[in-house]
Amino acid sequence: MAARIELTFDTRNAVRLAEFWKLALGYEDEPPPAPFATRDEWVASFGADEDDGGGAWLRDPDGVGPRLVLLDVPEPKVAKNRLHIDVRVDGWAGVLAKVDELKKAGGAVLATFDGHHVVMADPEGNEFCVAG
Structure with missing residues (x-):
């Protein structure tokens, strides 16, 4: 196994x-x-x-x-994570919808790469990506 x-x-x-x-x-x-x-x-x-x-x-x-x-x-957290989570959804419209949902829950957008992915931070500043 x-x-x-x-x-x-x-x-x-x-x-x-x-x-x-x-x-x-x-x-x-x-x-x-x-x-x-x-x-x-x-x-x-x-x-x-x-x-x-x-x-x-x-x-x-x-x-x-x-x-x-x-x-x-x-x-407290003192450095950037060496590992991050990628949240995968369907298509760019799905990415934008998930980003809006997560912003309302306390997430923050750090960078947007139009048509591909958005780098975000959770409420404690841990970086992750939302991608299609």
Whole structure:
């Protein structure tokens, strides 16, 4: 069996960023693993302190895309990401529609390459592209 990848991001506000990425990708919250009823219960099983910060676990409802994990950390982002997400949609009209939707959710346009892609930043400044 081939290994699967998941993408893990350090963040200052996992809950807020999770809402943004669920909108961007059509993802949903991943349920906690059995036998836990909640993610908090699962995290507590590791002996984590309440002050350790929160997290969010997202999945592609179709089971195709990688799992996203967003973990709260105390330190701010200090450099450009070496990895970014490309959000793929159908056609240039789809790109423009997705960009408008993500701007309303707190994203920012950084650069537009007409007819091809738009470079954006999520609410915490992580760069990503929307492309057709």
